[in-house]
Amino acid sequence: xxxxxxxxxxxxxxxxxxxxxxxxxxxxxxxxxxxxxxxxxxxxxxxxxxxxxxxxxxxxxxxxxxxxxxxxxxxxxxxxxxxxxxxxxxxxxxxxxxxxxxxxxxxxxxxxxxxxxxxxxxxxxxxxxxxxxxxxxxxxxxxxxxxxxxxxxxxxxxxxxxxxxxxxxxxxxxxxxxxxxxxxxxxxxxxxxxxxxxxxxxxxxxxxxxxxxxxxxxxxxxxxxxxxxxxxxxxxxxxxxxxxxxxxxxxxxxxxxxxxxxxxxxxxxxxxxxxxxxxxxxxxxxxxxxxxxxxxxxxxxxxxxxxxxxxxxxxxxxxxxxxxxxxxxxxxxxxxxxxxxxxxxxxxxxxxxxxxxxxxxxxxxxxxxxxxxxxxxxxxxxxxxxxxxxxxxxxxxxxxxxxxxx
Amino acid sequence: xxxxxxxxxxxxxxxxxxxxxxxxxxxxxxxxxxxxxxxxxxxxxxxxxxxxxxxxxxxxxxxxxxxxxxxxxxxxxxxxxxxxxxxxxxxxxxxxxxxxxxxxxxxxxxxxxxxxxxxxxxxxxxxxxxxxxxxxxxxxxxxxxxxxxxxxxxxxxxxxxxxxxxxxxxxxxxxxxxxxxxxxxxxxxxxxxxxxxxxxxxxxxxxxxxxxx
Numbered sequence: 001x002x003x004x005x006x007x008x009x010x011x012x013x014x015x016x017x018x019x020x021x022x023x024x025x026x027x028x029x030x031x032x033x034x035x036x037x038x039x040x041x042x043x044x045x046x047x048x049x050x051x052x053x054x055x056x057x058x059x060x061x062x063x064x065x066x067x068x069x070x071x072x073x074x075x076x077x078x079x080x081x082x083x084x085x086x087x088x089x090x091x092x093x094x095x096x097x098x099x100x101x102x103x104x105x106x107x108x109x110x111x112x113x114x115x116x117x118x119x120x121x122x123x124x125x126x127x128x129x130x131x132x133x134x135x136x137x138x139x140x141x142x143x144x145x146x147x148x149x150x151x152x153x154x155x156x157x158x159x160x161x162x163x164x165x166x167x168x169x170x171x172x173x174x175x176x177x178x179x180x181x182x183x184x185x186x187x188x189x190x191x192x193x194x195x196x197x198x199x200x201x202x203x204x205x206x207x208x209x210x211x212x213x214x215x216x217x218x219x220x221x222x223x224x225x226x227x228x229x230x231x232x233x234x235x236x237x238x239x240x241x242x243x244x245x246x247x248x249x250x251x252x253x254x255x256x257x258x259x260x261x262x263x264x265x266x267x268x269x270x271x272x273x274x275x276x277x278x279x280x281x282x283x284x285x286x287x288x289x290x291x292x293x294x295x296x297x298x299x300x301x302x303x304x305x306x307x308x309x310x311x312x313x314x315x316x317x318x319x320x321x322x323x324x325x326x327x328x329x330x331x332x333x334x335x336x337x338x339x340x341x342x343x344x345x346x347x348x349x350x351x352x353x354x355x356x357x358x359x360x361x362x363x364x365x366x367x368x369x370x371x372x373x374x375x376x377x378x379x380x381x382x383x384x385x386x387x388x389x390x391x392x393x394x395x396x397x398x399x400x401x402x403x404x405x406x
Numbered sequence: 407x408x409x410x411x412x413x414x415x416x417x418x419x420x421x422x423x424x425x426x427x428x429x430x431x432x433x434x435x436x437x438x439x440x441x442x443x444x445x446x447x448x449x450x451x452x453x454x455x456x457x458x459x460x461x462x463x464x465x466x467x468x469x470x471x472x473x474x475x476x477x478x479x480x481x482x483x484x485x486x487x488x489x490x491x492x493x494x495x496x497x498x499x500x501x502x503x504x505x506x507x508x509x510x511x512x513x514x515x516x517x518x519x520x521x522x523x524x525x526x527x528x529x530x531x532x533x534x535x536x537x538x539x540x541x542x543x544x545x546x547x548x549x550x551x552x553x554x555x556x557x558x559x560x561x562x563x564x565x566x567x568x569x570x571x572x573x574x575x576x577x578x579x580x581x582x583x584x585x586x587x588x589x590x591x592x593x594x595x596x597x598x599x600x601x602x603x604x605x606x607x608x609x610x611x612x613x614x615x616x617x618x619x
Contacts (some may be wrong), residue, residue, distance in 0.1 A: 001589070001604070002519040003465035003477045004502030006428055010442055010464070023479065023502070029520050063561030102562060103585055 005031045008039075017042040030059035034071055041074070046082040050075055066102045069095035073111045080118055084379065089115065109140055113147050120154050121377055123344035123386055129155050142179035146172045146188065153191055162214035166195060200230055203258050203323040210327055225302055225318035227257035229325040232337035236301040236318050244337050245353065248273050249294045256304065256313035260321040263312035330373065332364040336387070339374055344384035412566060412580040413613040415598065418453050420607035421446070427602035427609055429467030429477065429507060430546065430590035433487065437600050439590065439609055440467045440476055445485070448609060450600070459490035466507025466546065466590060468514060470529070475514060477504050482514065482532065496532030499525040506556065506591060510549035517544035517556055524556060539574045542567070546591025546602065550614065557588035557601065564588045566599060566612065580612065 001009075004023050011019035017039035024032040037052030057071035072095035079087035096111035112135060119128035128151065137148035149172035156165035169192045176184040198210035202219060211219065219226060225236045232244035234253055243250035251273040255264050270283050273290065291311055295304045302321070303314050315321055330336060334354055339345060347365055351358040365385055368374040376385050418437075419427075429440040436447040436456060440463030447456045462478035469475070473493065474485040480502035484494040498504040499516050506517030506524075513535060514527040524547055526536040542558035542565075549555070554571040558564060564587040568578035582588060582601075588610075590602030599612040 001428075001465075002500065002503045002505045003428075003498065004479055006426075006442065006464035007462070007479045007502075027502075029503070031520075061560070063563060065561060067561075 001031065005035065008032075008035045012038060012042070028059075030056050030061075030064070030067065033059055034067070034074070037071070037078075038074060041078045041081075046078050046084075049078045050082075053078065065098050066104055069098040069102075069104075070107055073099070073107060073114065076111070076114050080114060080121065089118065106140070106144075109135065109144060113144060113151070116151050117147070120151055121344075122384055123158075125155055125158055137175075142175045143181060143184060145175035146179055146184050149175060150188065150191060157194065157213065160213065160217045160220065162195060162212075162217050165213075169195070198327040201325045201327050203325060204320070205260075206258075211324075216324065219322060219324060223319050225257075225315040225321045227254050227321065227323045229254055229323060229333065230337060231340045232334070234298060234301065236315070239301060241297055241301065243297065244334070245355065246293075246297070247334065248290050249297060252290060252294050253298070253313070254323055256311060257321045257323045260313055263307040263310050265310040269310060330368070330371075332368050335361060335364045335368065336373065339385060339387045344377065344386045346381075346384055350385070407576055408578040408615075410580060410615065412582045414583075414586070414610050415613050416450075416453075416611040418448055418450070418609040418611075419603070421448075421455050424607045426605045426607055427589055428463060428465050430592045430600045430602045430609060431467040431469045431474065431507075432592050432594050432600060433469045433474075434595075437592070437609060438467055438469065438474060438487075439602060440465070441607070445474065445476060450594075450611070459485065459487070461485060461490060461492065465505050466517065467592075468507040468509040470509040475507055475509065475529070477507055477516075480504075482507070482516070482527075484529075496527075496529070499527050499532065499534050505543075505545045505589075506547035508547040508549055508592070515547045515549065515554070517547045519543050519545060524554070538569070538571060540567070540569065541574075541576075545589050548591045548593045548599070550593035550595060555591065555593065555599070557591040559587045559589065559604070562587075566591065566601070578615075580615070582612075586610075 008020040008023040012035060020035055020039045024035050033052050033056035037049045037056055040052060041049035053071050053075040057068045060067045072091055076087055076092040092111055092115055096108050099108035099111060112131065116128050116131040119131065132151055135148060137145045149168045153165045153168035153172060156168060169188060172188045176188045195213055199213040200211045200216045202209055202211050227234050232250050234241045234243060243253065252269060255269055255272045266287060270287055274283065291304055300316060302316055305312055313321060326333060326336065335350060338350055338353055347361050348358055351361040354361065365374060369376060374385050374387060376383050378384050424441045427439045427441060431438045437450050439446050439448060442463060444458045444460050445463050446458040449456050461476060463476050464479060465477035467474065467476050474487050476483045476485055477498055480498050481495045482498050483492045485492055500518035500521065503518050503521060504516050505519035508515040514529045516525045516527055518525065520543055522540045522542060522544055524538040524540065524544055525534050527534055540556060543560045544556050545559045546557035553568055555566055555568050557566055562585055564582040566580040567576050569576055587604045588601045589604040592600045593614065597614045599614055601610045601612055603610055
């Protein structure tokens, strides 16, 4: 490594990307290109950063496999942070293997964390968990430990395991403090804030209140029969009846659940389930049919019985019935319900699942995105949709620890 | 050409607060090494760091019997080792692509890393007097008993090379073990080379073989 490269790398590590650029702006040799790429990434110029890192990888010689691999890892991180999932996971894996083969344990682990963050980003929770289980964070320096714990917290939140999420966030905070990287500390803080933000609304015995994530977890773990309007399921301890594809049945279950222990008049049920304003004989017949279907769907969990003016729901095993709804009710609840599974969805898969047109789904997604209720990753046909960020969605770059020069 | 594995006789460091070693020189008593923000004196007998000078130190280091010379960014600084004061600066011949630095016979010798060159430079003006081409990246440079040696570090491979100062022809190679890299190079005038260990933050002593015709 030469003099100006050393000086530029020191400037970068000290958080001064402009100082680094000043020193190598006019140089086109491989290490200079790599440093310029990293500096550009830190300045948020992702497209330019990607191009520079790619040219750097090409410019390094055949003996400089490690330097080339580090550039590939840096490029993958820039892609991840700019939510471009078109980057090849294979190239990252190849770079990781090279780094490991050359004894660059730290950067090889770094590459694995990038792969895990990507899995979390695209909602492959199981694979992300598997990857995390294979890594021992205690072997790594503080920034990587923080990254590890943020990813663990991300998985736990998506899986509604708030205590694990909280523990992981505590460890992440500790590690971020040791790392002394302000952006990392801010990342942990914003992740922790998710635990203090209402995640759902509970409707029970005619009253409503907002619930935090851990209270949602408690409700789901309780002995109550839960009509879950966030995920469009009815659940009773271990049993889950999915009704997302049967919106009429779900609307009936929810209306009856909200009224419990009371009953609901027929015309209210008709309005809620069919949007029917005036109930005629054919509507009443259809209601009877749908109630019969609901009875069968909830068999063993709840009983639907006729009353003088309509119908009532009663739990079979559970002590009470509660309804869990979105904190703020949305006309696109159906779309949101699918996304609440924590996975990432393509708009065509959502259209298929909802039995509606892709155009309708697209409109719903656009307005949900505008309201910050959903988030997308990827471009064009590779675009995927999911519920808002959880930790591990990290938006910061840890590139300074990964200078592709020795 | 003679080839043999380098024999590492001693390892110094890593030292607290030293992330990397950029240049190395020897003043007859202490080994001086550049670590980015400072020059550090190391007692080669005890292995202890005895003092340090706060000065930009990004690449090669040299000693002319009186002053320390240190490359920083695209300049060569002339430093009083007693006070730590920078007495003069001249432009570095590689414009910042410079790596190793040595003093011999009234000239400074400067390695230019990726250009694979060694320049002989007038220490007063910075003028390039002569350029020797190598076929490997040049890190450290040193002269001992009329022999010009340079360290190379390309990818994972590092060697100490004895080259003909006239033609650049490689006369002798000492191969460093795999994964052990050399940033700076200096001879102690006897049978030892001191080598900077780059990002490991170490300094290593390597035995200098006797050259036999």
